[in-house]
Amino acid sequence: MSGPGDSVVVAERPTGGHPRPYLFPPFERVVLANGLKVLSVHLPGRPLVSAQLVYLNGAADEPAAEAGSTVLSARALTEGTDRYDAIALVEATERLGAGLHADASWDAYSVGIEVPASRLAPTLDLLVEVVAHPTFPEPEVERIRDERLNDILQARADARRRADEAFAATIYRDDSPYHRPSAGNTSTVALLDRERLQRAWTRGLDPARTTLVVAGDLTGLDVARLAEDLMAGWSRAEGALEPGPIGARPTKGGRRLRLVDKPGAPQTEIRVGHVGLPRGIPDFHAVSVLGAILGGLFNSRLNMKLREEKGYTYGAHAGWDLRRAPGPFSARAAVNTEVTAAALSDLTAELERIRSERVTDAELRAARDFLIGVFPLRFETPGPIVQALSGMVIHGLPDDELTTYRDRIEAVSAADVLAAARAHLDLEKASAVLVGDAAVVASSLEVVGFGPVEVIRDSEELVEA
């Protein structure tokens, strides 16, 4: 073959110019007479506006007997209002070229829209109709409940979902909401009806605990005025409840090794970890840098070891799911079946190593520079800005949380990272949950050091620790 001649390239690496100054875009806050807060961000040149109402009412706030009611009530919220049935509502939304969605997470409930700025006002009308007059029609509630029950079946066949759920059920005590899936288990979902869903929705209906967040090119739009006209008349609903404390206690003992059998599986899904941290921690920035170095960056310790050195996996990651109460810390990878024990050993060795000595200067610099540098990229468009401000509201963070983020990341030292690792990682408390082919991998796992292997066969026994 007549290949090309030799390339002449420049060996010298560019060093980069001067960064353009960047600040997280400023927001305006207006508090309506009923206590409802409006945060708006004017972003010139961003004609697709994102807006959402945030209610401090999440799946973690529901009674255990009604598990799944909050997530399912969000799915049912847009299924009908006093003025519209589900189809009429969808059609009215679509005619505006708008998206309208309701979601519930562990921490909060959100009902939002995305629409070109020129149609913001009529779309806000629809949003208000949905939240002010939902009807939760019984036939649609039944359908959504049945869809969830079927989805529970589907999840059991999906190794990733099975691993995530078995991991949560293993590390959290069964009186913690985090023990279960946020959309509920079969036994609770089967009991959900219109009243329970309505109750889950109503729990958050207190304007003093509700925030409207809007971002986009708001030229010519008076968002505060629009909100005043549409929302100032709201009052606290009967049945609204202040969120109480969330139980997030770990199971006793830790260091369990559970293997959910998936005969013939070509890979093993691995989760290792323990109950982690809430968002409201003083060393959030050190934990962010720690997570990046351990399992967040592509060149993280876990990914470099398990993927780039060993070829065991397509990707290995670790991190904290920071919730209002302590969410899980997990390290995770899907590895080919034959190397399961070796991969699990390598993974736990990295968890141990990062708390035994300081990270290198190069690692620290790379992680800090990434988090600082990528920050403006994350907030290029209105949607992620609304999400970030909503997070600030949900977790009760100070107004300067986002504007001070980069300086605070810059200030994290190797000693801070080591202190965070020692405070927040503890292999003695960690459990390992695997989904894989027990006939091939079970006997090899004893050597990894978690103690005896508990094999769970879905056809016979289920994880409900």
Added chain:
Amino acid sequence: MALGAVKSRSDEGATAATIGCVSIPMVEFTDERLANGLRLIIAEDHLAPVVAVNIWYGVGSKHEVPGKTGFAHLFEHVMFQGSRNVGKAEHIALVQAAGGTMNGTTWLDRTNYFETMPSHQLELAIWLEADRMGTLLDALSQENLDNQREVVKNEKRWSYDNRPYGSWSEKLQGHLYPPEHPYHHPTIGSMEDLDAASVEDVSAFFRTYYAPNNAVLSLVGDVDPVAARAWAERYFGGIPPNPAIPPLGDTSLPPILGEERREVVEDRVPLPRIFFGFRAPALGDERLDAIDVATQVLAGGKGSRLHRRLVRDDRIAQDVVGFSLGFVAGASIWAGWATVRPGVPLERVESVFLEELERLVREPVTADELARAQALIETEELGALQRVEERADRLSMYASLFDEPGLINEMLGRFLSVTPERIQAVAGEVFRADNRVVMTYVPSLPPVEAVSEDETPSAHVAIDEEEVDADVESGGEEDAA
């Protein structure tokens, strides 16, 4: 550009009176070639301190020959293993340390690599792309190839082999394209062929296809075009072209399959799922625009025909999906599926699904359905094009596949000009019994009990739409991050 106003019907929504025009900003760009043939496209947008770097190589899995499937994608992994002045995994380390994000993807028609950078780090990304285009083979080793071969095999296990219904796309391609056609095999390839890939294969592939005259480099965002042009020239200018890039053979196909093909697949799934596939007009053909608008009417969310019938009204399906996968060589794919609720006869779901396809042929979509579909497409375009990364990818795509980057400003108008008559006509060409594949995935596990009687705890998450999005939007096999 002028876009149609979308009017609401007056009966339903007192809230939805007359709606104003949405204007999607025109993407202005320059388009030129370096002496070695590298196509350089630059579009300025200084709103955010962010710049996208995107390079498309005119090589995809359709260029693979039998026995070497999966090679284009394996090669893409090797592109992150270092070059003359960049160490193993250092490409990604440098981009991330500069505050950037990056990835590469391989698909049937192409391979792309992209970085989104803080704008003051643009030069670094250009240098990195040039170093590997020019000198990849300096760093190629058996060890790196073996390592990435294992990574790719784990990617295949993770994305396909260990997923419920995971074999559907490979099977569908196998049915819709004949064995001699380069779309017959999946981009991820086969384990055997991956095992057989050698360092010599990698070298030959690189020398053949990774040449500046087979690439488009797009720079979009907060960029000074004078500086960017100088950097492109400085870093890429010394890379020689390959004057002998072999043309792809004849990829033409009959527009229809010529028969109905059916397959029943046993899989470890609790619920049956029926997949439908059709040969569709090639990407770039205006008839595919009409199919895409029709797909919005048919399967675009909760107001769509299929969702209403199967999920909401008849309640015989758990979920329903429809989408097109656009390809330039011969024919695209239209695909859809419905997951069957427990206890429901499969034939019933199949016949309702097909009935809705046939209704598109039988009668025109209503003016209101079309207006809603087009309003949503308009908003989607507005959303997609607000990101510099998407704009850069589209400029590279239209330049690479059609030699016409200006299509970035024309596609929305094309979607908005689709009429009910055009939808009906092309639906008649595509949604025919002798042009379809029906694959039914059935549980190999013992049958599940009816929903409300089952006491088994477990999980949640709708995998369907996310997975489709991942395939459609990221276009195939992703790599790095």
